[in-house]
Ligand SMILES: Nc1nc2c(ncn2[C@@H]2O[C@H](COP(=O)(O)OP(=O)(O)OP(=O)(O)O)[C@@H](O)[C@H]2O)c(=O)[nH]1
């Protein structure tokens with residue numbers, strides 16, 4: 001996929017602020033600090049379009065990006081960051097769940113896991129939720145640059161065991177490894193919608 005334009009559309013804290021229109025949306029999901037925003041920037045070839053940070057929980061709103069005037073990337077708040085006050089945490093969870101459950105424009109959910117770690121309970125809960133609700137999804141195992149090839153292979157095996165039946169693609173936002181493969185999956189979903 002050639003990215004001609006990529007623009008930040010808006011940051012939404014409430015459902016009524018979600019963009020209108022029927023452009024298909026691809027959502028990026030995963031625990032806090034796993035590398036969602038970095039993956040978006042890496043795919044788009046833009047260093048700072050989505051805000052990244054060493055502080056977990058940086059992305060608190062739902063952020064929309066318009067690509068090639070045709071479809072949107074949606075950066076959802078991360079889950080599972082222990083230090084966030086309960087009340088805010090519940091709000092985030094609800095907002096993300098409302099989006100996933102109700103958003104008609106959603107065509108693909110990209111679930112991001114850290115390839116170095118066994119998927120957490122929350123990762124698996126989200127994974128089960130997506131498959132139970134028949135959401136089209138893809139697992140991206142990021143931070144692959146932090147492992148040797150051997151370790152990477154073993155880690156991917158573990159992720160595959162925990163998340164059976166899903167397409168799992170290794171990725172690195174640092175080296176760009178996996179970029180073509182992820183775009184290929186996104187392209188397939190977008191094309192199948194265009195008939
Ligand atoms: N080595 C390496 N570091 C990465 C990779 N992806 C993200 N990081 C680092 O991980 C940290 C978190 O990345 P973000 O993209 O901000 O993570 P996020 O999931 O958007 O975080 P929240 O918005 O807080 O939920 C940053 O320090 C990134 O530089 C990767 O593929 N490889």
Ligand SMILES: [Mg+2]
Pocket residue numbers: 036037038051052058059075
């Ligand atoms: Mg983020």
